[in-house]
Amino acid sequence: MRASLGLLCLLGACDGAPAPLDASAPPADAGSDAGAPVRPPLGVYSEFLAYDAVEATLPDLAARGAALQVAVPSARIGEAALRSLLTAAGGAGVEVRVWLVLAREDGYWPNEDNLALFADEVIRLLDWLDAESLRAAAVVYDLEPSLVPPAQGSIRVS
Numbered sequence: 001m002r003a004s005l006g007l008l009c010l011l012g013a014c015d016g017a018p019a020p021l022d023a024s025a026p027p028a029d030a031g032s033d034a035g036a037p038v039r040p041p042l043g044v045y046s047e048f049l050a051y052d053a054v055e056a057t058l059p060d061l062a063a064r065g066a067a068l069q070v071a072v073p074s075a076r077i078g079e080a081a082l083r084s085l086l087t088a089a090g091g092a093g094v095e096v097r098v099w100l101v102l103a104r105e106d107g108y109w110p111n112e113d114n115l116a117l118f119a120d121e122v123i124r125l126l127d128w129l130d131a132e133s134l135r136a137a138a139v140v141y142d143l144e145p146s147l148v149p150p151a152q153g154s155i156r157v158s
Helices: 003-010 051-055 058-063 080-092 115-131
Strands: 043-046 067-073 096-101 138-140
Touching: 051 067, 051 080, 058 067, 058 080, 067 080, 080 096, 096 115, 115 138
Parallel strands: 043 067, 067 096, 096 138
Antiparallel strands: none
């Protein structure tokens, strides 16, 4: 079994699990399925897998109606492998949400110390997506403390 399928099984999206949501179907409370459990759509995050490995999971994700949240380190904006993943996802009908992260030395996630840099990188990412005619359903922001430790002697209140 491929690792991607194993992950989806772990999340309860294997054979026997509910079929992907059908957008043309009436809402669960609008018909004879009243009382049936309504399951949220499946989303899978990928932070450290190579883009080609993520691309290989697209058939599994598409078969289950799952969205993909993929980390995009700012240094990788414009890479051919990212372009390939986004293009293939569009062709497979998999919604992609890009999750921008900075270099570790810049704090990785957006925080009070790097907002200007983060904003610049979001604009650069969006400009690249536009220039390449690529589609992302959303830009995901992961709000976490900075990976850069505070200067010695300073106090940070969260």
